[in-house]
Amino acid sequence: MEKNKHFGFYLDQTRCVGCRTCQLACKDYHDSPIGVSYRRVSEYEGGSWVKNENNLLQPFNVFAYYNSIACNHCDDPACTKACPTGAMHMGDYGIVDVDTSKCIGCKSCAMACPYGAPQFNKHTGHMSKCNGCQERLDEGMMPICVDACPFRAIEAGPISELREKHGHIAGVTPLPAYEITRPNLCIKPEKNAQPSNKGNGTAHLPQTLSEVSYDIV
């Protein structure tokens, strides 16, 4: 991939089964500590169960699908706007990254990013985030999450080419609308997926339900 082209991700929700292999591969490759996951998989679920004439429960519009999301290296990143020191910046490939020599670890970027991409690494005292595996891109390889996905649900590359191939949809529930940060992301929506802000389900995050301190992976 050429350095002057803008990097982006493609997610095929019809293929993603929520196995989190991408998340684990990312954690392993970047040696991320507990609580830091540059790529995260969340389940979005909805619908209900109703009693039929025989008093038995049957599903009514029940659905669930997965979002595997890392940093989308937005065209109008909220994290760079919130950063008080300029540590969060856009570099080669249009990749948004942290300059740890300037980062004060104030977590403003984490508050500002609607995708939860910047995360605080308490071992280093700095923010950390997906850098698109830039060193792998330099060597002509794909990011580790892309290569690890057993269902080939994730692709990466120049966003213009990904959009030409897969379309322009990026605002799918529970993700925010495209206009907010203009993410370099395109999604093939699952059949039950709805546009942003029109969802009728809820995100199912294990760490929220099981009351553990952080995502255990």
Add this chain to the structure above:
Amino acid sequence: MTLSNIIIGELPLVFFTVVAQAAVGLSLVYALCTKLSSNAKIDSRKNFGALFLALACFGIIASVFHLGDPLHAPYMILRMAGFSQNGTWIVSWLPLEILGIGIMALLGILVMLRGSLIAIYALPFVGFLTLFAMSGIYGSMAQIVPTWSFGLTFLLFCASALLLGGFTYRAFFAEVTKEIALSSLVSIGGFVLFALALLLYTLHNAEVRIDAIANVFDLMHGYYGCFVGGGLILTGLALMLNIYKDLLPESFTCNMSKLSLVIVFIGVLATRVAFYGLITTHFFIG
């Protein structure tokens, strides 16, 4: 995130904002009392400077605990005047807030050492500008964190400043009737605005709809009402104590204004936990 993560994770910011607002409120009440009652005693001014500086320093020290690497703070100068992104000029609120707090601390030193009247009158102006910058940090994220609003945050912060400032002046400086009346008036006005700001914020958040969760108040694991309601009850209780202080015999009331100051601080801190507990973007971090 568990409730304890939410509370402990943002505790430095909770303390920083509340204590800094108390300092701003105190500076306003002190400046007004100095103007009205010609309270020109140099010792009183120096004592005020010391207390103001102690509050400002406590706030600054508390905020440092929110930073992973405070030694990189000088890089904030890079964005002091804002910066350009995609051809748009972006105001960088956090450096402005830090600048404001820094100027407040310097003026506080001036008052403590020299008892400077000009510095006493300048402090509330700098203080409320700092509160404006402080509100801007959260208000500028309102599109992404819809539970925050610039206007309501500024109202909440100013109301907290008036409420805490009135109580702090009453506890440490009010001696003559005119000063007691003025500080009580500021406290009552602050309480009314504080309750109004919390009510408007709650109504605002009741209207907020995000896809990830059915109800934004669920972010506080069902404790939003406890923190906001409990905080309001405590601030109301503190106000009542201050009012009844004047009606009870002096032997009952020797430390009542300081007790009410502690209670009002706990009340405002509790409501501030709820403010930081509704950061919708934390949802995806886990």
